[in-house]
Amino acid sequence: MEETATATATAAAESAAEKATSYRYWVREATGDAAPLPAPRKLDAADLAANPAPATLGSVWNQAGTWEEKNLNSWANSRIKDLLGSLDPLEFSTGKASVYEVSRCSGDAFLVTVRNKKRVGYTYELSLKFKGEWLIEEENKKVKGHLEIPEFSFGELEDLEVNVRLSEDKDISSDIKAQICKDMKSFLAPIQEKLREFEKELKDR
Numbered sequence: 001m002e003e004t005a006t007a008t009a010t011a012a013a014e015s016a017a018e019k020a021t022s023y024r025y026w027v028r029e030a031t032g033d034a035a036p037l038p039a040p041r042k043l044d045a046a047d048l049a050a051n052p053a054p055a056t057l058g059s060v061w062n063q064a065g066t067w068e069e070k071n072l073n074s075w076a077n078s079r080i081k082d083l084l085g086s087l088d089p090l091e092f093s094t095g096k097a098s099v100y101e102v103s104r105c106s107g108d109a110f111l112v113t114v115r116n117k118k119r120v121g122y123t124y125e126l127s128l129k130f131k132g133e134w135l136i137e138e139e140n141k142k143v144k145g146h147l148e149i150p151e152f153s154f155g156e157l158e159d160l161e162v163n164v165r166l167s168e169d170k171d172i173s174s175d176i177k178a179q180i181c182k183d184m185k186s187f188l189a190p191i192q193e194k195l196r197e198f199e200k201e202l203k204d205r
Contacts, residue, residue, distance in 0.1 A: 068113040076109030083194040092183040097132025121154045
């Protein structure tokens with residue numbers, strides 16, 4: 001009888017010890033002694049003002065800031081024409097000339113949002129009309145033509161090229177024609193300056 005009671009007591013002690021070391025027992029005991037969980041509360045205007053959502057770029061529907069491309073052609077075409085249409089006239093040793101119209105402005109400009117970062121870019125080809133007057137064989141002769149600017153892109157203004165095409169050159173010798181073309185290429189630097197202004201405005205959009 002005494003041995004049976006001792007065995008029963010030993011088994012009960014081992015069972016209690018096993019429960020005390022089990023995960024379920026530990027969780028039950030720990031949660032029983034822990035402080036009660038806070039009750040859910042609806043955020044009010046003061047809470048939202050104190051913790052504003054981080055600013056995102058792009059459209060309202062693109063709050064995650066994933067890929068989004070925006071066409072800026074309308075603004076870019078108009079701005080390029082405005083800037084290049086305001087070029088100052090230039091005077092040369094034997095003549096003077098001015099750009100009076102952007103006759104061709106062909107290309108694209110865009111704003112891309114990628115992972116909440118803004119990137120801009122463009123590709124354009126331009127043609128500018130010019131008119132001038134040169135002293136040719138002791139006579140002032142009026143000359144018209146075009147400044148052709150081959151395709152260029154964002155960040156490539158240092159490599160910009162200007163080709164000169166005269167509208168009427170039948171009565172102009174090849175030497176005079178070469179001089180006029182050389183003079184008109186002096187517009188390259190002012191054109192680059194205007195397009196740098198365009199790039200800065202594009203980046204700030």
